[in-house]
Amino acid sequence: MKFALIGNPNVGKSLIFNQLTGIGVEISNFPGTTVDMLSGNVCYQKERLELIDFPGIYSLEGSTEEEEQVRAYLRKNDIDALIVVLDATKLERNLYLLIQAAEYKIPLINVVNIADEAEKSGIIIDYEKLSSILGCKVIPTVAVAGKNIDRIIPAAMQDAVVIDPGVPYGKHIEAGVRSLVKITGCSRMDALLALQGIGEDKDLMEAAETIASEIEEDHQMSPHQIIATNRHNEADRIASEVIESDGAGSKRLSFDIDSLLTRVIPGVPILAAVLFFTLLAVFIIGSFLEETIVGLFEVYIIEPMYSLGLSPFWEKMAFSFLIAVEAGLGIAFPFVFTFYILVSILEDSGYMTRGAFLADRAMHRIGMHGQALIPMILGFGCNVPAIMSIRQLSKRERIIASFLITMVPCSARTVIIAGIVAVFIGITAAFSIYLLVFVLIILTGLVLTRFAPGERYGMILEMAPLRKPRADQTLKRAWLHMKEFLFIAMPLLLVSSVFLGMLDYYGILAEFQRLFAPFMEQVLGLPDYASTALIFGIFRKEMAFETLAVLAGTADLGAVMAASQLYIFAVVSVLFVPCISTIAVLYREMGLKIAAMVSLYTLSLGMIFGALLNAIFKIL
Amino acid sequence: MDQSDREDYLEAVIMHSAEGRGAETLNFLSGLMDRDADQIGADLRVLEKEGDLVIEEGGSISLTEEGRSTGESVLKKHRILECFFTEMLGMDPDTASKEACEIEHAASEATVNKIGNLLSGSGVRCRGRRHGPGFVETHFPKKECRFDVIDDFSEGDILKVVGMRHGPGGGRRLIDLGIIPGEEIRIVRRLPGRSVLVSVKGSEVAISPEIAGRVVVEKLPDTDSL
Known part of the structure; x- marks a missing residue:
């Protein structure tokens, strides 16, 4: 089986990877690039599993080399389960990537890391509620302390499910997606990407461009902006339902040092x-x-x-x-x-x-x-x-x-x-x-x-x-x-x-x-x-x-x-x-x-x- | 004299308050319009005959009611068009001003007003301001209209993102990091070099001045919430 870790930069993904994999980690490049992809082996109940650590990315629809490579890899569809690592202190922003990843229809589980820091800064997350809203397994972890890391692999093997975040993209985008699917016979995923200018199929891209420019004319916003905004709104909605700020110690620990470091x-x-x-x-x-x-x-x-x-x-x-x-x-x-x-x-x-x-x-x-x-x-x-x-x-x-x-x-x-x-x-x-x-x-x-x-x-x-x-x-x-x-x-x-x-x-x-x-x-x-x-x-x-x-x-x-x-x-x-x-x-x-x-x-x-x-x- | 020349004259008279300038009127207009004083004198007499203005003793001019309303209407059209070109289409201010100068004569007021409505509907407010350094008075001075961007505010201000102007690079990354219309952001740090650090969705993002100058925002009253 093949699992992959995906998440924003600095969510502690690599740390989790290091703890899960033993020796014999292989650093390889995505074919033809210098983007690093780490792959290692995990033994669990006498079964050998492959674990991949993608580079940290903010989005699956961006244009940086990392984002393009991860996107390409996910579309190859040979990953058995995706382990989405989120940062508890920035849950809302991280949910945006989760929503994007969910569109790929790969079974996934959620790991909410840095749970301790979030708690310290007064962010109380209701993990069970998050799990029921998303419809998938959610594991709160503290990677620096190794807390709950051992639960990740069993969960990925048994509990990974395809989720449908059901983000409402608005009737214009949905209509565009439907007609692209009908015209070219592509998947919904391909159509969504094509509307945002991502894809290789020439016919699909041409059709998508026409629809995209119509949508842009009507809304004064590009399909990418509309889709992204809807995802952010969805992330915001989920986050506000599961987060309860107690208001105490809302200042971050590094605040004081930071205010010195960023001044002239x-x-x-x-x-x-x-x-x-x-x-x-x-x-x-x-x-x-x-x-x-x-x-x-x-x-x-x-x-x-x-x-x-x-x-x-x-x-x-x-x-x-x-x-x-x-x-x-x-x-x-x-x-x-x-x-x-x-x-x-x-x-x-x-x-x-x-x-x-x-x-x-x-x-x-x-x-x-x-x-x-x-x-x-x-x-x-x-x-x-x-x-x-x-x-x-x-x-x-x-x-x-x-x-x-x-x-x-x-x-x-x-x-x-x-x-x-x-x-x-x-x-x-x-x-x-x-x-x-x-x-x-x-x-x-x-x-x-x-x-x-x-x-x-x-x-x-x-x-x-x-x-x-x-x-x-x-x-x-x-x-x-x-x-x-x-x-x-x-x-x-x-x-x-x-x-x-x-x-x-x-x-x-x-x-x-x-x-x-x-x-x-x-x-x-x-x-x-x-x-x-x-x-x-x-x-x-x-x-x-x-x-x-x-x-x-x-x-x-x-x-x-x-x-x-x-x-x-x-x-x-x-x-x-x-x-x-x-x-x-x-x-x-x-x-x-x-x-x-x-x-x-x-x-x-x-x-x-x-x-x-x-x-x-x-x-x- | 053709209609567009006439409108240009009336527009310039209003914008630069050329009325009541006595003997220097001709030279003043000559400087603005890039024509020699004799030509200006002849043109003014034509305008007087058409009932747009009155040439008084001592050389001062004053607009008639009709002349004033024509001039004001042209000036308004110019401002709206220029604003539309720079803010919605992302054209550079010089070209925008030049094009506006041409179109203002041909387009009807009703059409231009519709463009104006579109602008205010998308949260774009046009206003004249900033006659600062670098301002060069040419044939027609730049009638600056722009709206507030992150770059206009200072440390500690809490802002609401309204929109994004077109420009090279960075658009997608900003959106991915959550800088989208409706989002509240706070300026954490602003360096003398105008690079800013903004706090958005719980993280801090450093933004170069040229990008901070493209994110359209409005200031929210200070609260302790963010």
């Missing part, structure tokens, strides 16, 4: 401090862990490989492969994973949505809105997951975000700044590079706002409730971000590293270096081998630094290059061309044109600033 003062300074300390923590923890991992790797893997006595070609290949694995591990776990754990804590605590609200205005200036703050922050870990998370934005904002996120100094670039500038020049110089990059990001945003095509959408974002983050949830979320790094960026790293090793082996890199030497020396004031290091940087940003050390013949770069040269090298490699994984993801998400434009733009930015700095240093 002290909200904005808090936001700045949170972001700064997150980055600082990653910087410190990351550098420490990286040294350990790289050190161990050198001693126990790289060195033994050399002692195998492979032929020069295979030795080169093995080295290229291992160095990629080493760098992947050296970056992935110390920097990327640490970063994503911290970010996940911010997301889970509900703080991130407040940050997005506060940043809305500032993000507008650079052509986006508050919701784009989260992808921008993810970019500090690795640009790849960051770019994958911009799908929720509008086309115009995605274009702007592609440019800006690619410029955000990711973990690998942090390694360059830390390893070259902070070590050999000083911490102030390191921060000046961050400053330069931030200024360039803002300027780029200001310019793109004027030129990017398309309409600007605004932010509509529900504030997640402030909650104490839980370790298991946080780890899972961090893993979801991390997964994109491991499965998309890492394979590219390995392939490109081996490819580069081959180029090197056949002497092509040396040719290349000779070709670019004059440019390097004249314009950027860098030694000729710097061009090779920069090329390696395209494959993996931090490799620019490692290669430089290898080619310079010493790890003490301060001894072979002047401070100004190191600074220029760092600036150029941080700015110029995103790494190959980022380009690949840009290509996949945004198409060839944007990927090429972003690469070209950052390339020229790096070169121009390198040349500019060189000119300035010469005068000084």
Whole structure:
């Protein structure tokens, strides 16, 4: 049997999922998308059941990717029972989704979670009455305490029923539905969706469009608005029948903290401090862990490989492969994973949505809105997951975000700044590079706002409730971000590293270096081998630094290059061309044109600033 | 002079109170109508002959009863049409004003009144206001008519959603979150950048200024209930 959990974001659905399923949870994507769908197994009375956890959604008739995927999945009709999870503190709004889900005629049960918080804030729900109004099983739960969770699976197996909420949609909509059913022979469900502009059948959609525009003319409201309003009214009616507010303690627990977090003062300074300390923590923890991992790797893997006595070609290949694995591990776990754990804590605590609200205005200036703050922050870990998370934005904002996120100094670039500038020049110089990059990001945003095509959408974002983050949830979320790094960026790293090793082996890199030497020396004031290091940087940003050390013949770069040269090298490699994984993801998400434009733009930015700095240093 | 020119003159005289301006009348009208003073003088004499206005000694003009009622009727038609274009059809104010200027002469008062009834029937109230910064006086100054949106109110206000103006994006999400006509919402926070946090159906939703500027609302008297 196959069950699925469905509900609004932040209703504690995932928590319930984690408690119901044991080990062996599989995170898979909806086919052809990046929308995560968790599926796990539950054993009950020696029977093995499959449980799916859909992403949190507000509606089954929206146009976001999550909503579309869940809708598509439900329509496949192979789910035996739907477990609809509602938030007791926001029962009315949550009933709206239940009413929509009921239209799919899948047997279902109701789980009303967060029952304790609702009670604390004076919302008394008559669960039996709710059950009799809806005509299905209702289980009040407190997932954080594990209360009543054990009743869910037995209920889903025995008590799940198809319910008919019988929402009155008005005679025009009903007439429209009837005639669509008659004309095309579709189901009532298909007709309702088609009237709202959702569906694939061409004949049906054409007929629906005609009827929809007639209805809209008569009512000054689109069918979607009419249907949604009727559902909300129904939800309101049900909620008012089953909820009895005792009026006591109607203020939410998080009220006081919240009123501080969403004000400009002290909200904005808090936001700045949170972001700064997150980055600082990653910087410190990351550098420490990286040294350990790289050190161990050198001693126990790289060195033994050399002692195998492979032929020069295979030795080169093995080295290229291992160095990629080493760098992947050296970056992935110390920097990327640490970063994503911290970010996940911010997301889970509900703080991130407040940050997005506060940043809305500032993000507008650079052509986006508050919701784009989260992808921008993810970019500090690795640009790849960051770019994958911009799908929720509008086309115009995605274009702007592609440019800006690619410029955000990711973990690998942090390694360059830390390893070259902070070590050999000083911490102030390191921060000046961050400053330069931030200024360039803002300027780029200001310019793109004027030129990017398309309409600007605004932010509509529900504030997640402030909650104490839980370790298991946080780890899972961090893993979801991390997964994109491991499965998309890492394979590219390995392939490109081996490819580069081959180029090197056949002497092509040396040719290349000779070709670019004059440019390097004249314009950027860098030694000729710097061009090779920069090329390696395209494959993996931090490799620019490692290669430089290898080619310079010493790890003490301060001894072979002047401070100004190191600074220029760092600036150029941080700015110029995103790494190959980022380009690949840009290509996949945004198409060839944007990927090429972003690469070209950052390339020229790096070169121009390198040349500019060189000119300035010469005068000084 | 054709009828629409005549109506334009009378409309402009009423709207900018061009009566009793003495010697500067010609220059004043010339600035408004984008025609040279000689032409204006000639036109005014034609209007006088038709009985719409009287040119007094010293150059002042005053409208006759007929002239005034014609001008007022045209002005009213313009306001209703423009309001209809911006608020119901979601056209941008400049185009709306320009189109209204054309149609006001052709459409009958009865027809335009019907549009007016439709507007008030859907809860749209038109009123002139906001001659703030960014206001450019062109041939005909923008006769702004708009109705209240979330963006017009401040922290703590309790509002009732009346409707939604057309615009890009976000419509469905707002509806799904419960921001629908008839719903009561409260502004929890309003940042200096005009992003707002509203409380609706027990949750708090952050909304960007451009979207908050499209949700038509009316203010409810303060109560402690919400």
